[in-house]
Amino acid sequence: MVQLDNDCFAFGGPMMAVEPALALLAGRVGPVTATESVPLSAALGRVLAADVVAPFNVPPHDNAAVDGYAVFFDDLAAEGATVLPVTARVAAGQWLGRPAVRGEAVRIFTGAPMPAGMDTVFMQEDCRSDGATVTLPAGIRRGVNRRLAGEDVREGSVVLAAGRRLRPEDIALAASLGHAVLEVRCRLRVAVFSTGDELRQPGQALEPGAVYDANRFALIALLTRLGCAVTDLGILPDRFEAIRDALAAAAASHDALITSGGMSTGEEDHVKPAVEANGRLDFWRLAIKPGRPVALGRVRDAVFVGLPGNPVAVVVTFLRIARPILLRLMGAADEAPRAIPVRAAFAHKKKPGRREFLRGSLTRGEDGMLEASKYPRDGAGVLSSLVESEGLIELPEDLARVEPGMTVDFLPFKEFL
Numbered sequence: 001m002v003q004l005d006n007d008c009f010a011f012g013g014p015m016m017a018v019e020p021a022l023a024l025l026a027g028r029v030g031p032v033t034a035t036e037s038v039p040l041s042a043a044l045g046r047v048l049a050a051d052v053v054a055p056f057n058v059p060p061h062d063n064a065a066v067d068g069y070a071v072f073f074d075d076l077a078a079e080g081a082t083v084l085p086v087t088a089r090v091a092a093g094q095w096l097g098r099p100a101v102r103g104e105a106v107r108i109f110t111g112a113p114m115p116a117g118m119d120t121v122f123m124q125e126d127c128r129s130d131g132a133t134v135t136l137p138a139g140i141r142r143g144v145n146r147r148l149a150g151e152d153v154r155e156g157s158v159v160l161a162a163g164r165r166l167r168p169e170d171i172a173l174a175a176s177l178g179h180a181v182l183e184v185r186c187r188l189r190v191a192v193f194s195t196g197d198e199l200r201q202p203g204q205a206l207e208p209g210a211v212y213d214a215n216r217f218a219l220i221a222l223l224t225r226l227g228c229a230v231t232d233l234g235i236l237p238d239r240f241e242a243i244r245d246a247l248a249a250a251a252a253s254h255d256a257l258i259t260s261g262g263m264s265t266g267e268e269d270h271v272k273p274a275v276e277a278n279g280r281l282d283f284w285r286l287a288i289k290p291g292r293p294v295a296l297g298r299v300r301d302a303v304f305v306g307l308p309g310n311p312v313a314v315v316v317t318f319l320r321i322a323r324p325i326l327l328r329l330m331g332a333a334d335e336a337p338r339a340i341p342v343r344a345a346f347a348h349k350k351k352p353g354r355r356e357f358l359r360g361s362l363t364r365g366e367d368g369m370l371e372a373s374k375y376p377r378d379g380a381g382v383l384s385s386l387v388e389s390e391g392l393i394e395l396p397e398d399l400a401r402v403e404p405g406m407t408v409d410f411l412p413f414k415e416f417l
Contacts, residue, residue, distance in 0.1 A: 015287040017397055018355045022324060025296065029303070031331030032255050033186040040175055043166050045227040046184035047332045052160035054177055057150035062114040063092075065145045069127055069134050070108040070118040072100070073142040082136045086129060090115065105134050114146055121145035153177070163333035165227065185331045187229040191250040191302075192219050195236045195243060195261040195271055196309065214383060215260040215314045219307075222318055223258075225417050226326060243274035251278065251302035256329060258322065261309030271295075275304055287354035287397065291317035296325065303329060311383045316357050316392065319416045337415035339394060341407050345371040348402040350395055359389035362410060372410050391415070 016024075035049040064070060069086070076082045084105040090096050092111035100106065100115035108114070108121060120142055128135040153159055159177065160170055166182070174182060199213040200206055213235055223230045233250055236243050236259075250257050259271055272295065275281050281297035281304075288294065290313035295306030305322045307314050319337075327335060342362060350356050359375040372393050375385045391412040395402065402408060 015285045015292065015354070017287050018320065021286055021321070025325055026328065026334075029325055029328045031185065032303070032329050033188055033331060035183055036186050037181045037183055039181050040171050040179070043171055043174075043182050043184060044168065046166050046182075046187075047227070047330050048160055048162050048164045048166060048182065049185050049331065050183040051158045051162050052174055052177070052179060052182065054153045054155055054157050054159050056177070057155045058153035058176060059147055059149055059151065061149050063147050064108045064110055064112050064114060064121045065147050066121060066123045067109050068122045068124040068145065069129075069136065070100075070106045070115055070121050071104075071136065072102055072118055073120045073140075075103055076120075076136065076140070077138065080138055082138075083133055084136065086132060086134050088115075105136070119143055119146060161333070163331060165332050165335070187227060188256060188326060188330045189231070189254045190223050190228045190256045190258060190326070191231045191233050191254040192216055192223065193233050193236050193246065193250075193257070193259045195238065195259055197238045199235045199261075201235065214311045215307075215309070218311065218315055219258055219260065219318065222315070222323075222417075223326075226323065227330065228256075228326065238270060240270040240274055243270050244277045247274055247299045247304070248278045251300040254302050256303040256305065256326065257299055258305045258307065260307045260314045271306055275299055275306070279304065281306075286317075286321065288317070288320075289351075289354055289356045291321075292354075294321050310379075310381045312359070312379070312381065312386060315386055319392075319413075320357070323416060337411050339409035339411050340370065342370040342372045342410045344393075344402050344404055344406045344408045346374040346402065347404055348374060348395075350399055350401060352400045353397055355397055356395040358393040358395065359385040359391075360393045360410065361388075361390040370410075372408055389413075 038046065071084060075084065084103065086107055087104040088096055089107040090112045091109045095113055096106065096115040100117045106115050106118065120140060121144065122136050122140060123145065126137055159173055164170065194213045194216040198210050200210045202212050216232065220230050220232055231254065233246065236246055247257060272281060275297050279298040279300055281295050285292055286294045290310060291308045293308050294317050297304045305325060307317050307322065343365065348358065360372045362370050362372055365371045374393060375389050377385060391410055394409045394411055
């Protein structure tokens with residue numbers, strides 16, 4: 001990771017807005033993983049490291065788009081029906097085996113190669129045939145129901161660009177071009193910690209004052225969906241030396257480290273000084289709600305991302321801040337979520353100068369327009385609000401108030417995942 005020039009978020013400094021922070025990261029963070037070749041069966045979700053180029057046309061030859069009869073268009077009568085002898089039959093995977101001649105019709109099936117010279121296919125349901133001849137109706141256009149060679153993919157074209165996270169349809173396309181293996185980025189190795197003396201592992205007994213650790217499991221799930229190789233390093237106590245040593249040890253064998261909690265400036269918040277003891281923090285406060293204490297830095301050779309302690313803030317800041325950082329480290333192309341402009345069905349007062357994310361869901365108003373409704377409870381610790389919402393309502397820095405009927409941006413969770 002290239003070091004940022006200035007510590008924009010030293011204690012007491014100004015908070016940076018989301019977009020400038022993301023733009024800064026885009027210019028300073030690049031891929032850190034090596035590459036490897038994997039079979040198609042193991043390529044789902046991986047990041048392409050090299051372009052996939054078509055070695056031939058798809059389809060490789062002109063072929064029939066329907067079951068029917070292939071003919072020369074110039075053999076058809078100018079008016080009325082045309083009767084032609086049926087001289088051959090060609091199914092998918094077969095060839096006519098000879099040049100086609102004028103004045104004949106060839107029985108053909110979907111996907112079968114067009115006989116050389118023939119340029120038009122009649123659908124079988126539009127024709128009448130006694131087996132020896134076929135009656136073809138008038139009114140057809142030249143070239144109808146013929147797929148041209150290279151219509152899908154042209155030889156030599158880049159069909160899948162490096163940086164693409166592979167989807168099932170991408171793998172199918174690579175297979176159709178004969179690629180048995182693909183060159184991909186090695187999985188990003190990410191270590192995940194939680195910090196806090198109050199945290200307990202699910203399944204343990206809870207004594208007074210303790211809570212179960214939800215953040216670590218949310219992060220592990222999010223990272224797994226992103227395609228990372230995740231190491232769960234458990235819960236760190238609120239002690240500077242323990243956090244410092246654990247971060248240093250993890251940095252030796254991981255590309256990135258992610259923590260939640262301990263990023264504020266209280267007496268029991270030790271993550272910031274522990275990171276600085278092993279490396280550097282490039283920023284640690286963003287003008288964002290929920291989740292102001294978000295940090296990016298480096299622990300030795302590993303990228304460090306520090307997220308807030310409240311579970312909703314963890315998920316929101318991961319999706320909007322950590323995710324683009326990790327994708328760039330993975331060598332993935334930009335996958336910025338696409339916001340849907342919708343009508344607000346709620347009122348909300350907001351502090352200007354910061355980006356705010358509300359949890360919400362979509363419904364259709366009486367006029368059929370999409371409307372966003374805000375989840376009734378806004379707290380950064382209300383984890384059920386994520387379960388019961390469909391996405392995030394993103395409010396820009398300069399906005400002070402939302403009134404019903406205003407247009408707001410809605411980010412469905414599926415856009416991130």
